[in-house]
Structure formats: C-alpha cells, structure tokens
Amino acid sequence: MLTRLLTRFWWSTVTLLGTAFLTFFLVNAVPGDVAKVIAGSKASGEVLQEIHAKYHLDDPVLKRLGFYFIQLAHGDLGHSYVTDQAVAEAIRIRFPTTAALTGLAVLMWVALAVPLGVLTARFRNSWFDRTILVVATVSLSLPSFWLARVLQYWLAYKLGWFPVGFFRGLVDLLLPAATLALLMVGYYARLVHTNMVEVLDSPYVRAARAKGASETRVLFKHALRNALIPVITMLGMDVASLLGGVLFIENVFALPGIGNLAVQSVLNLDVPMIMGTVLFSATLVVGANWVVDLLYGWIDPRIKSAG
Amino acid sequence: MSPNSGFFKASLRIICANRLAATGALIILLFALLALAAPTLLRLHLLGDPNQLNLNGLDQDGMPRSPGQGYWLGSDNLGRDVLSRVIYGARVSLLVGVASMLTATLIGVTVGLLSGFYGGKLDLVLMRFTEMNLTIPSILLAMAFTSLIGDNGRVIHLHPAALPWHFLDITLKRGMLSVFLVIGFVSWPGMARIVRAQVLGVKEREFVQAARALGASHWRLIWRHLLPNILPTVIVLAAMTTANTILLEAGLGYLGIGVPPPAPDWGTMITEGQPYFATAPHLVIVPGAAIVLTVLAFNLLGQGLQELMGPRQKP
C-alpha cells in the first residue's frame, strides 16, 4: 500500500514537472512584447528596459526556465505582468470560490446521478431507462456557457429565483452549481448505470438475493458500494474536465474563481498568471487522483493487500 | 457490386439496427447536407447571404428581428439572416469538429498503438506524456495554444481542379486551420489511453501470438492484426470525440479566440448574441440549439454504436 502510494507520488511529481516544462515553453512562445504588456503600450524605452531587466526577459530561454524552476522550488509562482499581484496570492484568493462551486455541484450531481443510475440499472431497458439515457446524452451535449446563459436569464432574471451573478454568499452559488451539476449528471448517471448493471449481474448480488435480502438492501448495501468504486476514480480524473466547465460558468455568473482568472490572463497575455493557473489545475488533478487512490484503499479492501 | 457499396450497405445496416445510432446519423447527415448545399442555396436565393449586412433585417430601433418576420429564424444584430448563419456555421463546426477529431484520432491511435504494442520504456514515456496532457483541462490548453499560433490562411478544394464543383470549396479562413489543429492537439490523450488498453488485450490473443510466431513483421502485426481489432472501439471513440471537439470549438469561439468573424461560427454567434438575450433571445437560443443538436447527434451515434459493438467503455 505504502509503496504503491509512494510510486504514485513519484510519478505525480514527474508529471507535474513535465507539465511545468510544457506550459513554460507554450506560453513563452506567445507573440507580443511582454514588457509592453507589463508597462502599458506607451511606456518609455527606459521603463521597458527596466522591465526587461526585472523579469529577465532578455535572458536565453533555458536560463529563464532555470529561474522559473528555482522559483517553483521555493513555492513562488511569480507575479502577474498586468497587476503585479503575486500569482500564488491571486490563486489563493480565488480558489475558495471555485472549490465551493465545484463542491456544491459535485454534491448536487452525485445526489442526482446515483439514484438515477441505480434505478435505470434496476429497470434496465424499460422506457424509464431509455428516457434517462436520452436525457443523459442531452445533458452531456450541452455547451456549458450556453446553458449557463439560458438558466441565468430564465431562472435568475425572469423568475427571480436566484441571484443573477457574483459571489457574496453560498446562495449565489446555487444556480451556477446547479448548472454545472446538470452538465455532469448525465455522464455520471450513465457511469453509475453501467457499473451497476455489471454489479447486479454478479454472483454476489445473486447470493445476496438468495439470502432473502430485500431489493433495497441488495441495491444499496451490496451493489452500490461496488458500483461506486469506478465512479470515484472517474470523479478524481474528472477534476480536470470539471475545471474546463467551471471556467465558462464562472465567466457567465461573474464568479471570481480560478476559471475566470485563467480566461482573464489568457486574454491579457499575462504569462505568469497563465502558467500559474495551468500548473495549479494540474496539481489539483494530480492531487485529486492521489486522494482517490487513498479513498480506493478504504472503499475497496482488495486494493489494500495488493501491495 | 463494388466492394465499397457493400461496405456502405453494411454500415447502413449496422446503423439502422440501433435507434439511437440511426437518429444521430440522420441528424448529422441533415446538417452535413445543409452545410454542403449552403452555397448552392445561396446562389438560388433560397438562403440569405450569411455575411451581408441588411438594414431590412433590423427593426425601427435598430434591433434584430424575431423569428418569423421575414426571417425564419430571425435576424441578428447586423440584420443578417440567422438561419443562413446557422447553416453556414454548420460548415465551420462540422469541418473543424471532424478535422480535429481526425487529428486527435491520428495522434491518439498512433500513441496508443505504439505504447501498447512496444511497451517498456516507450510505453512509459508516451503514457507520462499523455498523462501530462490529461492533467491540464483541454479548454485551458487550447486557450494557451490558440494564443500561440499565428494567422495562416488556406483554401481547400475538396474536388479535382479540373472539375467546377465549387460547392466542395471550403475556405479555411484565417484561424480555422489553427483552431482545428489546436483542438486536435488537446483532444487525443483520452483516446490514446483507451487504444493502449485495447491493444494490450488484443496483443495477448492467440491469433496475434500465432502471427508473431510465424515471424510477421511489427508493421504487419499492427496493421493486419491489431488495428482491425481495435477499429470498433476507435469508431465509437471517434464519434464521441467529435462531439467533444465541436463543443470545444464552440467554447473557443465563445471566448473570442476561435474562428474569427465574419465566419458564422456557432460559439461566436452566441457571444455576439448574448448581449441581446433580453431583447432577442433567438440570437443565443438558435446557435445554442444547433450546437446541442449536432453534439447530441454525435453522442447518440457513439452511444448507439457502442451498444451495437458491445465493448463497454465509458458511457
């Protein structure tokens, strides 16, 4: 168990370093004079030179890469070219919003997807199952920004059930989280369904039935826990695609989260901020996978002894 | 009967066997036909010019007209025919979507095959690289990529130069080429992983072992034995990947870093239309519905094919 986690940790670190490397080259190829981004387009030559010196812009790329990694080793993600704010600080300020939004959304869609997946698996191939299948496919075909706009207009503005935007309290996150949940619930309902179907066909579920266990007991005590194991893996992996969805939803609902920060920094060519957000989300994904690994051992006793 | 028509018949039979797949295929076919026919429809004046500003398209307040008032799906903020723009938008979305899917499939299948077939160090390196790509949300990666690629313009003639089939002309306006490459480059890792897993399974089967024992070359093993066996999976994945690439393309358009105007791109149409939501909701609803329908069609096709072909991947 420990060796496995350590191996995973080692590979995660390698992956993250690779990601840092990748993003560094990616964003450093961005056209346009960075110094002008920093100082404004009308800055004098003197000021531009100072900035070149300050940010080591004239150094060879490899030297800058070296600097960047040394910085990273100190936990420093650099400063924004546009606002001079520390990237780490910007991320720290914005992370709670994204975390709360995501957390709320995960709760919502898991609460919806699990019963749907279980019921469709139980009543496999019924009209109910087929309907939910189509609804689920629709759900994963919705463009997040579009759905967010439509719901914002209709539920928040027209009907006034929710605040239109911004983040002042948890109430403000209800609609954005529900939007995100709607986008994800289809996928997860199907995932639970697929795993549940497999588990319901398994001998131990038959054995549980043969014992005289009630249907509810069979579904929830015997089948669900087994069916959720792959779902939890997927949840961990999905943090990445989730950040993609969050990005648009934060944008539409004017939520000050990581996604919005990323969009802003790309539009502003704010290189350190782009790298910061990319690296941060990569870390988040790797971290989430790691947590899933830990959870796995707890949920599935077979893993623990498997060394 | 040529072998080709046999293949098509077979595909048709397969697709019709599943109602989901059939629905999906039908919608895609419809959009594809409309997209291909758009220039002809335009020449026959059955469709307005998607890029032509038209003062008649605006009401007395200078606002877009709602659906019905002389325009089936209304007009946009510049008085352009929304129906025409949506149909022309299908050209962009389908072309970019399918082209990115092909790019992603090419990379994904190659990486997956090599990784799974050769294993060892190559596998380790390729899979690490895949994982790195997976750790960054694809939209974020695409955003970073987009700011990288400069403007290249290119016209693609899908017909021999000698033939005047101009309906097959597709102009890759500035950005379109880069957009599909970007989307292709960020969409392959998932595919690579699944292909690799499949290859690992097929590789151990008797007939591959037998072929290997008979001294078949690596190329022959991959081409004649592995590829045909993973093809069903790849086809299902390709359909679902197309759904995602179209969504991604719309997303980039929405952020203003996709295919540039005046190309009627669905995502861009939503961005341009959303300030009008309170006044002319059709400017957001219509292109959005087009995206949903197309993406849904590809997802249904993928879902249906998966049910038909049996191997269970992700739903």
Next chain:
Amino acid sequence: MPLLEIRNLQIDFGRGAKALRAVDGVSLSLEPGQTLCLVGESGSGKSVTALSIARLLASPPAVYAGGEILLAGREVLRMRAAELRQIRGGLVSYVFQEPGASLNPVLRIGNQIQEALQLHRPQAATEAEVIRLLKLVGIPAPETRIKSYPHELSGGMQQRVMIAMALAPQPKLLVADEPTTALDVTIQAQIIELLVHLRQQLGMAILLITHNLGIVGDIADEVAVMYAGQIVERGPAPELLRRPGHPYTRALMNSVPSLDSETDRLTTIAGGVPQLGAFPAGCRFHPRCAIARPECAHASPPLVAVEPRRWVRCPYGNSPA
C-alpha cells in the same frame, strides 16, 4: 408431503417470438432430509431449474412460462415479494459455484453471515452465533476470521463461508449449485464430505447440482439427469448408477473423473451441448447418441416410467446395458 415438488416447469428466456425455452417440462420432488442430485452438462438447464426454486432468475429476461413449484406446500411462482424474501434463506438456501465471486468483496465475512442471521433469525444475530457457524463448517480460528475480507481466504475456505452463510437461517433445503466445480480436487472431496456431514447433523434436504456423476454416489438418495432443458432420466441413486437407462446417462458415467485420479482428462461425450434455441428436432440427444436410429431424428420420446420411481426418456435404452 414432499418438501419440494416441481411440476412440469417451463422457463423461457425472452418473450413472444424471440422466446427461447431453457427448461421444458421438468418435474422433480424431494422429501425432507433427502438428497437429490441434478446432473447434466453445462447448458442443460439444471442451474436454471435450481435457481427457479427461489425465483432467483432475473426476470426479464427469464419468464416462468408454465408449471408450478411447491415448496413446503406453498406455490413459489405465485408468491409476493415479501413472502419470497422470507423463503429465500429461511426455507431454501443456496451455495453457488464460485465462492470467490459470490461473496461481496467489500464486506467482511462476519458481516455477511450476520446479515443472513439478521434477515431470518434476528434474535440469533450475534457474533457468537457467527463463530459457531464458522466452526460448524470447519473454519479454523473463526474468531479472527470474521474480520477477514473474502479475498483474504482460499477458495475452499470461501466455500465453507458460503455454506455457513447458507446454513445460518437454518433452512429446510440447501441448494448447492456446483459447489465444488471451481475448487481443486482435494478440496472438492472435503466440501462434499462437509455437506454429507452437515446433512446428518442438521437433517436438512439437499439439492445438489453437478455435472460430475462421480460425486453423486457418495451423497445422493435420488438422481435426475437433465439434457437440453429436459429430464432424461430419474431414479434412486444406487439403482440409476448401477443400471443407467438413458444413453446420455451412460455417456456421462463414462466421462466421470475419479475423485482420486491424478489426471483431469476425461472421456468426453462426442459433439457439443446444443445451444439454447438450437435444440435438434426429435430426440434432443440423437446427434451425439451412440445408439441413435433414423427415427430418433423425428419423434421426440416421452419420459416413461420404466419401473416404480424410475423414469427414462429413451425407448431404446431402457433395457439396462
């Protein structure tokens, strides 16, 4: 009154035109405390018959198309869900083929046995009772084993746990569906021995499903042989084993692996078991039959009582070989 009586049971898979008949007119009966062995190759419908006793077949696709199943005088096919839950485990318990897959991998074995107790003997759902049951089936150091997960046990131990779980509610009938197939030879003998021993000690009836006629002699009071969804021969064990009446029974006996033989190889019956839905016309066994005659391909023979408590479905094979 027999404990179990199956009359003319018919089970289909699928409905309407697509329906495939898996069990075709099977009748059986079992007295309390007796052991009945249901023998046949895989695909013969014996497991389907066994599972139908507690209506454990997933429905759909399975359809109970006809016949009746009387368990202690109660009609199983008409039972409501609550009643069904009560007899499952309470009256009839099951032991399945693959103990590893039949135990829930994420629950501790103590917990799983306790669940069976809770469902039918809630007053006895104690750790002490679980330990007693584990001791009963011969698991060493049961006090520590109750905390184990299934994958931490060997196959034989897992099957003992399954048996303990089946016995926990003190059923009148134990259905053992190929309980030894997945285990290695020495363990097989131990499990059969355990079943014999438990029957003597607890006095329950056993319905043993197997494709191995070799173990039948050790345990069975009566034997029924199934082929392609039908019973082809039925009778008291010693009689039947001594004088098999149906060519299929004979073929099966020839392919019996001996429990003490070192080799796994057996004389197999030529040809394959017919697929469900592709049963041959006439006598279903005729394509593989050593004594088949031309008319066997047309007339399907009835199950005929050749002597008291002895039935054979072959007009030519009933003269004992």
Next chain:
Amino acid sequence: MKPAPANLTRFRPWLLAVASLAAMAFASAPAAGDALHPGGTFHLARADDPQSLDPVLQQLADDFLFLSLLYLPLLDNTNGVDLVACAARDWNTSSDGRTFTFHLRPDLRFSNGRTVVAADYAYFLEREADPRNASPNFALLGAYHIRGAADFAAHRTKHLAGVHTDGTQTLVVELDQPDPTFPFYYIFALPQEEVERPGDAFARHPTGDGPYMVDEWTRGVRLVFKPNPFYTGPAPRHFDRIEIMIGGDEATHLLMFERGELDLANSTAIASIPEPDQARILRDPRWKRYVERSPLFAAHFANLNTQMPPLDDRRVRQAINYAVDKTRRAASGRFTPAKGLIPPCMPAYNTNLAGYPFDPPKARRLLAETGLPLPLHLTLWYATDQDSIMQAQEIQADLHAVGIELNLRQASFSELNDAAEIPGKVQMSLSGWFTSMPDPKDILGSQFDGRTITNAATYNTSFYNNPEVNRLLDEASRTLEPGRRLALYRKIEEMIVGDAPCLFLKHPILCELRQPWLKGPLLEPLWPIRLDRVWIER
C-alpha cells in the same frame, strides 16, 4: 472594455455650452447636507479592477471614477460647466498666462490624520514628471512645459523648478509658455510618507484627503470603500460604504440592476447602457424615467495608415470615408455621426465642416481615379469588445459594396496597441480618443502631430505627417485669445479632415440608468460618472 486607446487627459471644461439632461434635471436638487443623506451602502459592479488607485499611475479613463472618492483635486467643477475651488480656497492666473497660484484650505487632512500642505501637491507633480515612475500622464503633463521639467526628467535637478510652495498653504506653478488649459489639469495631494512605504501598498490602499478610503480591495473580487474619518472637505459625504463587485459583463450587470441588486446599471466611466438593451429599457415604463444621457468629449474613428499602400493615396482614404454609412444606428441616440474629430459639445465644433457624407458612387469614382485594380484588399484591426466587433463588420459590409475587401483582424486591446504603433504593420485599426478638455488641443495635437511618428510609442497611428498642420498645432496651443485659438483649431481640423488620415465615425453619447432611489447629479460630459455627488433616498 473601452473600444479604443482610451486616453483620458486631465483637463476641466472651461466653456461648456452643453449640459447633460441629467445635469439640468438635477440642477435644482436639494442642497447637499448630511441630514438629508442618511448613508447606506452603494452597490456597484464593473467588469475589471481599476488599474491602480494611485493617481500618478492611474491610466484608464474608467479608473478616474474612484479618484474622486479618494482625493480632492485643487479645482473641480459643478454641472460640468464652471471651475470651482475644491481643495484650493481660491486661485489666480498671471496676466501672461504662465503663472498659476493656488491658496489651500487650511483644514484638509489625509486619512492617516496628517494635515495636507502645499508640498504634497508639489510632490504629486514631481512624481508625474519623473519618468522613473512611468506615469501614464507623463507626456500629458509634459505638454504644459512646466519650467524646468526637461531638466528634472533628465535627473539634472532634484526638484521641478517651476513648482514651488509659499508656506504650507500656497502652491505656485510656472509654465515656459502660456497655456489657458492648465487650471483644468487635476492636481492632487499625495502624502510622501505613505507613497514611499516599501512595496506596492500605496497603489492598493492609498491614503488621500477625499471623503472615502479603501476598506478592502481584492483583485478580481471586490473593491470596498469606507468613510475617511478625517475628511473635512467642502462637499458632504453620502454613504457609509461603497461596494463594487468586480467581474461579469455589462449585460449581466444590467440584469442585476433590473433585479435591484445594483444601484447603478453601469459604473465604468465611459460605457453606457448596453446598446442591445437600450430600446427595451427606453420602452419599459418602469425604467424609462431613470435613463439619462450626456455627450462625451470623444471621437471614434478608424486609423488609416497613410504610409501603407494603397492607403498612402489620399483618394483611397477619402473613398473609404464616402463609402461608409456613418448614420446607421444614429437613431439610437448613442452617438452623433462624425464629420471630423472635434465633438459637437466642444465650443470649437465646426458646424460648417462638410466631412464625408455617405456617397458610395463618389467612393467608387475616387477609387476608379486611382487606377488601382479592384477589389482592394485591406486589413482592419479591432479590439474584442462588442461595439468594435459590430462596427468592424458594418465597415466590412459597406466597403465590400464599393470594391474593397476588408479582412478583419480581432486582437486583444494590448496587442492592438502594440501593433498599431509599429510603422507599416497595421493598415487600419478601430480607435478613438477621449479628452476631458473642452479645447481641441489634445484631441488634435496628441494624434496628428507628424513629428511624433518617429517615437517608439506614438499615438499617431495613422502615421500622418503634414508640416503645415504641425506648425499650426504649435501656434494654436500658445494662443491665449479664445476667438483666435478657436479659429486656428478649426483650420487644423479642416486640413486633417481633407487629408483623411482616418475614417471618421462618431462622437459617443453616454447613456446611464439609475435606480429611482439614487438621487443627485451623476453625469457630466467630462468625468462622466460622479459617484461622490449622488446619494440614496428611499
């Protein structure tokens, strides 16, 4: 985002004929007094953070909104018309128009409790004049030629020779050449001891002598103001708290406003009610009474790079001007179609200027005269905001009709700025100019002085160089006599319009919407939204 290089120069109006509807309506608003204005929280939203809250580093027009909350200028204006004393008790100008003397109020204090003295204003001017501070106002202040500014900028002197204090209560500024517009330059007091604290604390939590101070500024999240406990300025303070949420777009802000979540529909100084919603709002009985408008001292145009063929041919540039219909959408009341550069609300506006009416046949004739093969291919760069996108596509369609194929090139604001100032890179770019001066000096001189095209960072992105225009610009800026000054600038404008280095488009009109409970004068043409002058009364 602002559609064009927004450069809000710091001048006050001096002769303003046009008062906004709002200003008229509220001219008779009850006299300010704390008893009338019970405080409360003012809720606003805007898309982006201010660049900085340090007035020296303040660059975008949008951010000026907040300076009036944090600092008191020496001179201010009421109703967008008259200069009035603010931090200064009174002021006078010497007869040669070169020396300005300001007498301070004795009782002003910074939010750290210290009394404001004349040296604090001198410090402000010196910070702006020192190139090391990279103040975006450096060039603008430079255009006044304060005595000794060049030596100071080159670090040859420790102080600005033309700026001195007389005791703690008097500030004197001397210019090298007369300039009647100088009193309209906003001069603030900055506490040196706070500014020079290490780090960037001052830009984020500035210390000023205005009615409010920053309570919290979390970038990208919110900006909150609270009362400055030491405030003793002349105008009353109205709110207990001003909360500005940052993020979202204008459309979202308007939806929030309509739901009552905001007190003001928009709080970016130069943006209006989103155009798509304007007609709807104006028809809505609930809101139409609360819409108010004010013209802006601004011009929108597309720069035509006079050094890049085929735009080096004046006839092509003129043809473009004739080909584009500038009156399209004018009925919305959001802009006045432009004939030239000087906006109609400015006294120097020339009603006789012919400009370029919409005349496609004439455009085609001019193009034919050039003998250039049609269609011509041109590229237009523009920023990513909605207004620019629409404008660009309208131009594209109009030019298509006369045989010019316009390639559209969308670029980020900064990318556009960078590209436009590189000679020979950008053929056409959508641009604009905002000035707060009721004088054309800035709007004409900053962009069309041909001697600036060799600067690395030039505002002359048409690369227009007419020696006669250059000479007249020098002469006009020195002229004190109003009538002659005006005539000179009109002549310059005529010459520029004739050469057509731009596609002249429009003069924007600001359109704002407030909640019924928000009272007080809000809009004016120069510093359009005055948050410091309104209050809540339910």
